[in-house]
């Protein structure tokens with residue numbers, strides 16, 4: 001497809017999904033920027049539900065700031081997050097992060113992509129989650145597992161590398177719609193265009209999607225499962 005055709009397709013997708021998921025938002029629960037940053041790091045290769053289950057009570061009872069996590073220490077923090085995937089590496093990384101937040105930013109969360117990605121354990125995806133969900137930026141594409149899968153299936157990208165996908169999508173999604181697009185596509189990925197069994201017969205895009213499956217089983221149907 002040409003770039004103008006892709007831009008047209010993106011607008012069509014945003015319009016349809018806005019009607020289907022008017023309240024699409026991040027699934028991690030948080031009350032402060034600090035909580036979302038920590039939970040975003042913990043959610044890597046884990047479910048948002050699990051992270052919420054473990055962290056919401058901990059934020060309420062003991063971890064209200066980077067200083068609280070530092071005071072509790074590595075061993076206690078690791079023990080408290082042990083039911084989340086990769087607790088050792090994540091605990092070490094978060095302690096490092098808390099140290100930098102406290103020493104360099106006086107416990108505050110920085111608000112630029114450059115500063116955020118300069119923090120230990122914070123990549124472009126986590127930084128975009130913060131910019132879009134707590135700092136009000138509209139021009140951020142959040143390349144998580146859902147967006148990566150659904151954008152490929154809908155023919156919006158052929159790339160596999162998250163950074164390349166991000167920059168490719170930034171060229172075809174209007175700046176002011178990029179965060180909304182990320183939330184909508186993520187929701188569609190959770191509800192309909194699921195990883196193993198996309199529900200193509202219930203999908204609003206089964207008339208335009210190059211990967212449509214009837215029936216929705218891998219290896220059967222019109223497209224190639226990505």
Ligand code: SF4
Nearest residue numbers: 193198200203206209
């Ligand atoms: S038609 Fe199927 S593969 Fe395409 S976006 Fe919808 S659910 Fe996903």
